[in-house]
Every structure is written in C-alpha cells, then in structure tokens.
Amino acid sequence: MIDSKGNNLIFLLSTPRSGSSLATVMLQNHSKIFATQEMWFLMSLYDLHLAPQRPYGGKEIVKQFFNGVLPNDTYNRACRAFALQAYNELLQSSAGAEMLIDKSPRYYYILEFLDALFPQSKRIWLIRNPLAVIASYKKVNKHVGDRFQLKEDLLNPKFNIKMADITIGLLRYSNYFAKENPHSHRLYYEKMVMNPQEELHKLCNFLGITYEDGLEKYGDFMDTPKTDLYFSMGVGDPFVGQHKEPHLDSLNIWREVLDKQEVEMYCRVLGSKLFHDLGYSKQLEEAERWTGVRFDANPDEELLQLRTRQLAEASGCQWTENYQLSTAGGLTDDKLDLPAISTDHEAVHPQVLQLQITLRALEKRLEKSHNEQKQLRSKLDHTKRKIERVKSIIPFGNHLSQWASAYLNK
Incomplete structure (x- = not known):
C-alpha cells in the first residue's frame, strides 16, 4: 500500500511522445506493480483553486473558498488524502500488487505540488532524443487526425500546449532531474528498446523488487486482466499494441519524418547545451551536418519566458525557477504558495x-x-x-x- 509520504508510489515522468506507454505496458506486467495507461488526476486536484464556470454558478464564491478561506496546508492535506484513497483502492483491485505507477506526462507543470504531497515517491524520468519526440508527435497526430504543425506553431505567440510540452516541459524535467537522487532514476528510450531486459532489471532494482522473466514481452500478457484494464482506456501510444515487445522501428524516426526546417527551428529553440546534457551530442552533430547550421548553446529565452507566462496564466501554476526534485516533505512559503504538509497528524487548535x-x-x-x-x-x-x-x-x-x-x- 502507498503511505502518506508516497512510499510504493511511482511517478513515470516524461514529455508526451517519449515512449512512456511502452515503458508502462512492460512494467505493469510485474506481479507487484499496478498501472493504467494514464491518470493525470493530480492536475485536476491542483486545478480546484481555479474554480471554472459551473452550471450551478458561484464561480467567485468557490474561487474565494479555495483561495481566500481554506488554508493551503488544509488544501494540500485534502488533496493528499483524496489521492491516497484513489491510489490504494486501485491497488486493491489488482491482487498482489504493492506498488502503483502514475504515468502522466504533463505533470511537469505541478512538480512542486507533487513533491509536497508525496516526497518519498519514486520518480522515473524517461528521456528520448528531442528530435525523435517531435517526429513521433508529427506521426501520431497525423494518424489520429489531430493538429501538430511545428513550423506554424513553434514560434507563434499564440499559446499551444503541445509547443509548451516540447519546450518548457522538457526543460522543467531537465532542471528537476539535474542532480542525482536516490528517489530518481533515468531511463533512456533508446536503451529501453535496444536492451529491454537489461533496462528492466535496472528499474526493478531501483524500485526494490525482483525482476520477473518476460516482462519485456508484453504481447504474452495480452489476455490477462491487468493488461485488459491497461488497454481499456484507449489513450497513450496508439501503436504500442500493434507489437508484442520493444522494437527498433522508431529509434531514429526523426530522420524520415522531419524536414530540415523543422529540425533547424526546434534545435534553435532548445539550444545545443540541452542535447549535450541529455546525452544526444551525436544526434545534434548529425542535425547540424544535415541542416548546415551550428546551433547556439543557449535556448531561445524570450520564447521560453513567453510560454511559461502563458501556461501560468492558463493553469494558475506558480513555478520555482530552475526547480529541482525535493524529498524534504514540502515547500516553504517564499518559494510557492503551497506550505509544507505536516505528517504527524497533530490536531490544530x-x-x-x-x-x-x-x-x-x-x-x-x-x-x-x-x-x-x-x-x-x-x-x-x-x-x-x-x-x-x-x-x-x-x-x-x-x-x-x-x-x-x-x-x-x-
């Protein structure tokens, strides 16, 4: 079971289109792990204070209650209690499972909230070549008939959540996981598909459980109740169910899917330093040779500031600049309007x-x-x-x- 500090809770964090569906469909085959395709529900708890328009009215009253009456500490306790109830009842539905994976790519905008609620949770950062990520976005969105127009939207001042994903979302995760931490683990997509058994061994060791044979062959589990539940949601990667185990077909997808202009635009926005920091120096060099451009080290700060401001206005989030993973049990008032959550349950007078x-x-x-x-x-x-x-x-x-x-x- 998951306790109030987040023990036995696993967050699988990445930008969308990084391979999180593949990682989860393999991990959920473990007898000690429960997972659905995606949850996202911690964001809905965080968003309660926004008080959107409701059919019964009272928007300003509800907003005042969450933002002007209910103490932040009480609000956080309530969010954690709700989350614990949901997580643990999901665990109970899977006989024998002791750990739960919450795979929600856009948790990048509530990292401070996540750390305040569950400081002892395990965080897996799934990393993929950024160029492959946007290529997957382009391929999948074309398949499902959704919009992803990098050349039109990347520099467009109008807010677009997908453009936020691949810019400030990626950089937030990079800052968050910048330092080694016993509660975090880096999982590279490329290594996962080339040597899935080896990478799953490492993941199980990080999680404190024993590797079970055949986890990577998720096609062998297709008729089990856990896998039926996993695929019943119908979200995530629409192609993962077409295979029975990891494959190399999408390893260098960016070379076939992207054109030179898309590669140049995106690399200019991110800057070369991020590619080097993530371990994709060779891929960056290939992109530079192909486009004939030598990319600056620093990202497009003006664009990133715009996207950050837009997301803050749209979501009500308040970010700590260059925020890094914290296991201290909460945040201080001067960093975010989310005080530390007490765990001793002492009564307040x-x-x-x-x-x-x-x-x-x-x-x-x-x-x-x-x-x-x-x-x-x-x-x-x-x-x-x-x-x-x-x-x-x-x-x-x-x-x-x-x-x-x-x-x-x-």
Missing part, C-alpha cells in the same frame, strides 16, 4: 485555525480591493495580535507558532 482562516480571507480581500486597504489592515493587525495571545495560552503553542510566525512574516 480550533481557535488558531479559525484565526488563520480569517487572516487568509482578509489577505485575499486586501489583494482584491484597494479601497478597503486601511480598514482591512486594521483588522489584519488585530487578528495577528489575537493569534499571538492565543498561542501563548495553548500548551503546544510553541510548536504551532513556528508555522504561524513564518506565514505571518513572509
């Missing part, structure tokens, strides 16, 4: 909680209305003084005061 809620509501009202600033500032200061008085008479007030003081003085 009702009067302190009530005053904290009042304080949060007043702060949000101050942000919204300049006309009420003087009056609300007086209430805010009065509330702070009351909190200090209440803390002084609560037996365990010293322990609680550390969080409250940090929040009030930020």
